[in-house]
Amino acid sequence: MATRDLRTDIREFLSSRRARISPAQAGLPAYGGNRRVEGLRREEVALLAGVSVDYYVRMERGSLAGASDGVLDALASALQLDEAERDHLFHLARQSSGPRRRRPAGAVRSTLRQVLDAISDAPALIGNGRYDVLATNHLARALFSPLPADPRRPANTARFVYLAPEAARDFFVDYDRIAADIAAKLRMEAGRDPHDEDLIALVGELSTRSELFRQRWASRDVRLHRSGRKRLHHPVVGRLDLDVESLALPAEPGLYLTIYTAPARTPTADNLALLASWAATQL
Structure with missing residues:
Protein backbone atom coordinates (compact mmCIF):
# COMPACT_ATOMS: atom_id res chain seq x y z
CA MET A 1 0.00 0.00 0.00
CA ALA A 2 2.25 2.79 -1.28
CA THR A 3 -0.40 5.50 -1.41
CA ARG A 4 -3.72 6.25 0.20
CA ASP A 5 -6.74 7.38 -1.82
CA LEU A 6 -8.55 10.05 0.18
CA ARG A 7 -11.70 9.91 -1.95
CA THR A 8 -11.91 6.15 -1.42
CA ASP A 9 -11.44 6.61 2.33
CA ILE A 10 -14.28 9.14 2.42
CA ARG A 11 -16.61 7.02 0.26
CA GLU A 12 -16.05 3.84 2.24
CA PHE A 13 -16.30 5.56 5.62
CA LEU A 14 -19.59 7.32 4.85
CA SER A 15 -21.17 4.32 3.14
CA SER A 16 -20.18 2.01 6.01
CA ARG A 17 -21.67 4.37 8.60
CA ARG A 18 -24.86 4.71 6.53
CA ALA A 19 -25.17 0.94 6.17
CA ARG A 20 -25.29 0.30 9.91
CA ILE A 21 -28.35 2.53 10.61
CA SER A 22 -31.85 1.21 9.96
CA PRO A 23 -34.73 3.59 9.15
CA ALA A 24 -36.26 2.74 12.52
CA GLN A 25 -33.05 3.73 14.31
CA ALA A 26 -33.12 7.04 12.44
CA GLY A 27 -36.80 7.64 13.25
CA LEU A 28 -37.89 7.20 9.64
CA PRO A 29 -40.69 5.03 8.25
CA ALA A 30 -39.48 2.04 6.20
CA TYR A 31 -41.73 2.00 3.16
CA GLY A 32 -41.94 -1.35 1.40
CA GLY A 33 -40.53 -4.63 2.57
CA ASN A 34 -37.84 -5.10 -0.07
CA ARG A 35 -35.10 -2.54 0.46
CA ARG A 36 -32.16 -3.07 -1.89
CA VAL A 37 -29.64 -1.36 0.36
CA GLU A 38 -28.41 -2.20 3.83
CA GLY A 39 -29.18 0.59 6.26
CA LEU A 40 -30.25 4.04 5.15
CA ARG A 41 -30.60 5.15 1.55
CA ARG A 42 -28.60 8.16 0.38
CA GLU A 43 -31.76 10.25 0.04
CA GLU A 44 -32.67 9.42 3.64
CA VAL A 45 -29.29 10.60 4.90
CA ALA A 46 -29.70 13.78 2.86
CA LEU A 47 -33.11 14.36 4.43
CA LEU A 48 -31.79 13.85 7.94
CA ALA A 49 -28.77 16.12 7.30
CA GLY A 50 -30.86 18.85 5.66
CA VAL A 51 -28.93 18.86 2.38
CA SER A 52 -29.91 18.05 -1.19
CA VAL A 53 -29.61 14.49 -2.41
CA ASP A 54 -27.16 15.57 -5.12
CA TYR A 55 -24.95 17.26 -2.52
CA TYR A 56 -24.88 14.22 -0.27
CA VAL A 57 -24.16 11.92 -3.21
CA ARG A 58 -21.16 14.12 -4.12
CA MET A 59 -19.93 13.94 -0.52
CA GLU A 60 -20.28 10.16 -0.35
CA ARG A 61 -18.41 9.87 -3.64
CA GLY A 62 -15.44 11.40 -1.87
CA SER A 63 -15.88 15.15 -2.23
CA LEU A 64 -15.92 16.88 1.16
CA ALA A 65 -13.97 19.92 -0.02
CA GLY A 66 -15.75 23.12 0.95
CA ALA A 67 -18.22 21.47 3.32
CA SER A 68 -18.92 23.85 6.19
CA ASP A 69 -18.66 22.88 9.84
CA GLY A 70 -22.46 23.16 10.02
CA VAL A 71 -22.94 20.70 7.18
CA LEU A 72 -20.40 18.29 8.68
CA ASP A 73 -22.10 18.51 12.08
CA ALA A 74 -25.48 17.82 10.46
CA LEU A 75 -24.02 14.86 8.58
CA ALA A 76 -22.43 13.52 11.75
CA SER A 77 -25.79 13.77 13.51
CA ALA A 78 -27.65 12.08 10.63
CA LEU A 79 -25.18 9.18 10.63
CA GLN A 80 -25.21 9.00 14.45
CA LEU A 81 -21.42 9.29 14.61
CA ASP A 82 -19.69 9.03 17.97
CA GLU A 83 -16.99 11.50 19.03
CA ALA A 84 -14.14 9.64 17.33
CA GLU A 85 -16.10 9.17 14.11
CA ARG A 86 -17.07 12.85 14.05
CA ASP A 87 -13.44 13.89 14.49
CA HIS A 88 -12.46 11.49 11.71
CA LEU A 89 -15.07 13.04 9.39
CA PHE A 90 -13.66 16.51 10.07
CA HIS A 91 -10.10 15.26 9.48
CA LEU A 92 -11.13 13.84 6.11
CA ALA A 93 -12.87 17.09 5.19
CA ARG A 94 -9.80 19.17 6.08
CA GLN A 95 -7.60 16.93 3.97
CA SER A 96 -10.08 17.28 1.08
CA SER A 97 -9.70 21.05 1.21
CA GLY A 98 -5.94 20.76 0.79
CA PRO A 99 -3.33 18.37 2.20
CA ARG A 100 -2.17 19.32 5.67
CA ARG A 101 1.03 17.50 6.42
CA ARG A 102 1.97 17.28 10.05
CA ARG A 103 5.59 17.63 11.00
CA PRO A 104 6.76 14.06 11.63
CA ALA A 105 7.40 13.33 15.28
CA GLY A 106 11.16 13.17 15.64
CA ALA A 107 13.49 12.16 18.41
CA VAL A 108 12.25 12.54 21.96
CA ARG A 109 13.79 15.60 23.60
Missing part, protein backbone atom coordinates in the same frame (compact mmCIF):
# COMPACT_ATOMS: atom_id res chain seq x y z
CA SER A 110 16.14 15.05 26.53
CA THR A 111 13.82 16.97 28.85
CA LEU A 112 10.99 14.56 28.05
CA ARG A 113 13.29 11.65 28.82
CA GLN A 114 13.97 13.32 32.16
CA VAL A 115 10.22 13.45 32.77
CA LEU A 116 9.98 9.72 32.07
CA ASP A 117 12.86 8.94 34.42
CA ALA A 118 11.26 11.08 37.14
CA ILE A 119 8.18 8.81 37.07
CA SER A 120 9.66 6.15 39.31
CA ASP A 121 6.60 4.30 40.64
CA ALA A 122 4.71 3.62 37.39
CA PRO A 123 5.57 2.35 33.91
CA ALA A 124 5.58 5.27 31.46
CA LEU A 125 6.44 5.65 27.80
CA ILE A 126 6.30 8.14 24.95
CA GLY A 127 4.92 7.00 21.61
CA ASN A 128 3.15 8.28 18.54
CA GLY A 129 -0.10 7.54 16.72
CA ARG A 130 1.57 4.76 14.71
CA TYR A 131 2.23 2.84 17.96
CA ASP A 132 5.98 3.41 17.74
CA VAL A 133 7.51 3.25 21.23
CA LEU A 134 10.03 6.10 21.21
CA ALA A 135 11.14 6.24 24.87
CA THR A 136 10.44 4.38 28.11
CA ASN A 137 11.28 4.58 31.78
CA HIS A 138 12.81 1.61 33.60
CA LEU A 139 9.47 0.19 34.75
CA ALA A 140 7.99 0.31 31.24
CA ARG A 141 11.02 -1.57 29.95
CA ALA A 142 10.43 -4.20 32.62
CA LEU A 143 6.69 -4.31 31.94
CA PHE A 144 7.16 -4.98 28.23
CA SER A 145 10.29 -7.12 28.54
CA PRO A 146 8.41 -10.34 27.61
CA LEU A 147 7.70 -8.97 24.14
CA PRO A 148 9.75 -10.77 21.45
CA ALA A 149 12.80 -8.85 20.36
CA ASP A 150 12.42 -6.99 17.06
CA PRO A 151 15.62 -5.58 15.56
CA ARG A 152 13.72 -2.72 13.92
CA ARG A 153 13.66 0.58 15.73
CA PRO A 154 11.57 2.10 17.02
CA ALA A 155 9.71 -0.86 18.46
CA ASN A 156 6.08 -0.95 17.37
CA THR A 157 3.20 -2.34 19.42
CA ALA A 158 0.92 -2.82 16.41
CA ARG A 159 3.46 -5.13 14.78
CA PHE A 160 3.71 -7.15 17.99
CA VAL A 161 -0.05 -7.53 18.34
CA TYR A 162 -0.70 -8.53 14.73
CA LEU A 163 2.52 -10.22 13.64
CA ALA A 164 3.28 -12.15 16.86
CA PRO A 165 -0.30 -13.09 17.80
CA GLU A 166 0.52 -16.10 19.97
CA ALA A 167 2.87 -14.12 22.20
CA ALA A 168 0.48 -11.16 22.19
CA ARG A 169 -2.44 -13.34 23.29
CA ASP A 170 -0.34 -14.61 26.19
CA PHE A 171 0.54 -11.05 27.23
CA PHE A 172 -2.73 -9.17 26.65
CA VAL A 173 -5.65 -10.72 28.55
CA ASP A 174 -8.13 -8.85 26.31
CA TYR A 175 -6.27 -9.50 23.08
CA ASP A 176 -9.27 -9.18 20.74
CA ARG A 177 -10.22 -5.78 22.13
CA ILE A 178 -6.62 -4.57 22.00
CA ALA A 179 -6.31 -5.67 18.37
CA ALA A 180 -9.55 -3.90 17.43
CA ASP A 181 -8.52 -0.70 19.22
CA ILE A 182 -5.12 -0.60 17.53
CA ALA A 183 -6.59 -0.93 14.03
CA ALA A 184 -9.21 1.72 14.82
CA LYS A 185 -6.63 4.16 16.18
CA LEU A 186 -4.38 3.61 13.16
CA ARG A 187 -7.40 4.39 10.97
CA MET A 188 -7.93 7.58 12.97
CA GLU A 189 -4.28 8.51 12.48
CA ALA A 190 -4.59 7.90 8.73
CA GLY A 191 -7.45 10.41 8.63
CA ARG A 192 -5.31 13.03 10.36
CA ASP A 193 -2.42 12.61 7.93
CA PRO A 194 -3.02 10.32 4.92
CA HIS A 195 0.42 11.34 3.59
CA ASP A 196 2.40 9.86 6.49
CA GLU A 197 4.73 7.54 4.62
CA ASP A 198 5.69 5.55 7.70
CA LEU A 199 2.02 4.95 8.53
CA ILE A 200 1.26 3.95 4.94
CA ALA A 201 4.13 1.45 5.06
CA LEU A 202 2.97 0.06 8.43
CA VAL A 203 -0.63 -0.41 7.26
CA GLY A 204 0.64 -2.04 4.08
CA GLU A 205 2.86 -4.45 6.00
CA LEU A 206 0.11 -5.42 8.46
CA SER A 207 -2.43 -5.81 5.65
CA THR A 208 -0.08 -8.11 3.76
CA ARG A 209 0.89 -10.29 6.70
CA SER A 210 -2.19 -10.42 8.95
CA GLU A 211 -5.67 -11.60 7.96
CA LEU A 212 -7.00 -10.32 11.29
CA PHE A 213 -5.66 -6.85 10.58
CA ARG A 214 -7.23 -6.85 7.12
CA GLN A 215 -10.58 -7.66 8.71
CA ARG A 216 -10.23 -4.99 11.41
CA TRP A 217 -9.04 -2.37 8.92
CA ALA A 218 -11.93 -3.09 6.57
CA SER A 219 -14.43 -2.28 9.33
CA ARG A 220 -13.55 1.44 8.95
CA ASP A 221 -13.90 1.84 12.74
CA VAL A 222 -12.02 4.67 14.47
CA ARG A 223 -11.03 5.30 18.09
CA LEU A 224 -9.53 8.17 20.06
CA HIS A 225 -6.40 7.87 22.19
CA ARG A 226 -8.00 7.91 25.61
CA SER A 227 -7.80 6.62 29.13
CA GLY A 228 -8.70 3.00 29.75
CA ARG A 229 -7.81 -0.28 31.37
CA LYS A 230 -5.28 -2.87 30.24
CA ARG A 231 -5.14 -6.35 31.72
CA LEU A 232 -1.75 -7.98 31.22
CA HIS A 233 -0.14 -11.26 32.18
CA HIS A 234 3.53 -10.74 32.99
CA PRO A 235 5.52 -14.00 33.17
CA VAL A 236 7.49 -12.82 36.24
CA VAL A 237 4.96 -10.96 38.40
CA GLY A 238 1.67 -12.35 37.10
CA ARG A 239 -1.61 -10.54 36.48
CA LEU A 240 -1.62 -6.74 36.20
CA ASP A 241 -4.90 -4.82 35.88
CA LEU A 242 -3.60 -1.37 34.99
CA ASP A 243 -5.31 2.00 34.58
CA VAL A 244 -3.93 3.75 31.51
CA GLU A 245 -3.74 7.49 30.90
CA SER A 246 -2.64 8.60 27.43
CA LEU A 247 -1.87 12.33 27.31
CA ALA A 248 -1.15 14.30 24.14
CA LEU A 249 1.98 16.44 24.38
CA PRO A 250 1.03 19.90 23.06
CA ALA A 251 4.64 20.96 22.47
CA GLU A 252 5.28 17.78 20.44
CA PRO A 253 2.34 17.27 18.04
CA GLY A 254 1.68 13.61 17.39
CA LEU A 255 3.36 12.34 20.56
CA TYR A 256 1.65 10.84 23.60
CA LEU A 257 2.78 10.23 27.16
CA THR A 258 1.23 7.00 28.43
CA ILE A 259 1.31 6.08 32.13
CA TYR A 260 0.20 2.78 33.71
CA THR A 261 -0.98 2.89 37.33
CA ALA A 262 -2.99 0.91 39.89
CA PRO A 263 -4.88 1.90 43.04
CA ALA A 264 -2.92 1.52 46.26
CA ARG A 265 -3.26 -1.65 48.31
CA THR A 266 -4.46 -3.77 45.40
CA PRO A 267 -2.90 -6.96 44.04
CA THR A 268 -1.78 -5.05 40.95
CA ALA A 269 -0.08 -2.37 43.07
CA ASP A 270 1.74 -5.14 44.93
CA ASN A 271 2.77 -6.72 41.63
CA LEU A 272 4.01 -3.37 40.32
CA ALA A 273 6.24 -3.10 43.39
CA LEU A 274 7.46 -6.63 42.69
CA LEU A 275 8.11 -5.61 39.08
CA ALA A 276 10.20 -2.67 40.28
CA SER A 277 12.26 -4.96 42.50
CA TRP A 278 12.78 -7.40 39.65
CA ALA A 279 13.69 -4.57 37.26
CA ALA A 280 16.35 -3.30 39.65
CA THR A 281 18.15 -6.63 39.37
CA GLN A 282 17.53 -7.41 35.71
CA LEU A 283 17.59 -4.19 33.70
